[in-house]
Amino acid sequence: MSAMRVDAKVVMLGKESVGKTSLVERYVHHRFLVGPYQNTIGAAFVAKPIQVGDKVITLGIWDTAGSERYEAMSRIYYRGARAAVVCYGKSTLGKYNKNTIKSKRCYRQVKCKSESIGAQYFETSSKTGKNVGKFYWQLVVSAVPSEAFVSLEETGVDLDQKKDSYFYTCCHNN
Numbered sequence: 001m002s003a004m005r006v007d008a009k010v011v012m013l014g015k016e017s018v019g020k021t022s023l024v025e026r027y028v029h030h031r032f033l034v035g036p037y038q039n040t041i042g043a044a045f046v047a048k049p050i051q052v053g054d055k056v057i058t059l060g061i062w063d064t065a066g067s068e069r070y071e072a073m074s075r076i077y078y079r080g081a082r083a084a085v086v087c088y089g090k091s092t093l094g095k096y097n098k099n100t101i102k103s104k105r106c107y108r109q110v111k112c113k114s115e116s117i118g119a120q121y122f123e124t125s126s127k128t129g130k131n132v133g134k135f136y137w138q139l140v141v142s143a144v145p146s147e148a149f150v151s152l153e154e155t156g157v158d159l160d161q162k163k164d165s166y167f168y169t170c171c172h173n174n
């Protein structure tokens with residue numbers, strides 16, 4: 001059996017229950033799982049083939065467990081990753097009234113933090129699918145090495161977009 005070729009490894013990070021698995025599920029299986037919340041144990045791997053022009057590119061996604069119990073293990077999954085996605089849950093921030101000063105300050109802090117490290121910032125909803133496609137396309141463009149694309153011009157990939165490999169994603173997990 002031949003080993004699967006992965007063009008780019010990406011890692012999903014973030015605290016427990018912020019919506020990492022749901023974001024992967026929405027993209028890979030086009031679904032939103034309802035029912036009792038099941039926390040990830042250790043980490044889960046999923047390979048997602050993507051058609052880019054006439055070539056298929058494979059994104060290897062490591063969905064790490066958010067529970068502090070697995071924090072030491074998560075570091076193993078960073079190694080060799082071409083992009084890291086730091087997820088945080090809107091419900092974590094939104095437990096305050098959205099318009100309170102405290103809540104607004106939290107939003108601003110996350111955006112400032114992402115800007116300060118040159119990360120790209122997205123707000124997504126795995127339930128409705130809002131912004132998920134856009135977010136992953138940007139992730140693919142940033143993470144997949146240029147040589148893996150057949151012709152960047154043909155596929156419409158803008159090389160200028162290929163500089164940032166850190167992402168902050170606010171998941172609408174409320």
Ligand SMILES: Nc1nc2c(ncn2[C@@H]2O[C@H](COP(=O)(O)OP(=O)(O)OP(=O)(O)O)[C@@H](O)[C@H]2O)c(=O)[nH]1
Nearest residue numbers: 017018019020021022039040066125126127172173
């Ligand atoms: N309404 C809504 N709920 C969401 C969304 N994304 C996630 N959730 C819910 O938030 C809870 C946690 O989602 P998960 O995707 O399992 O979270 P996780 O970050 O993978 O959690 P760990 O595996 O513990 O690290 C689940 O009950 C989801 O149904 C979303 O976009 N909208």
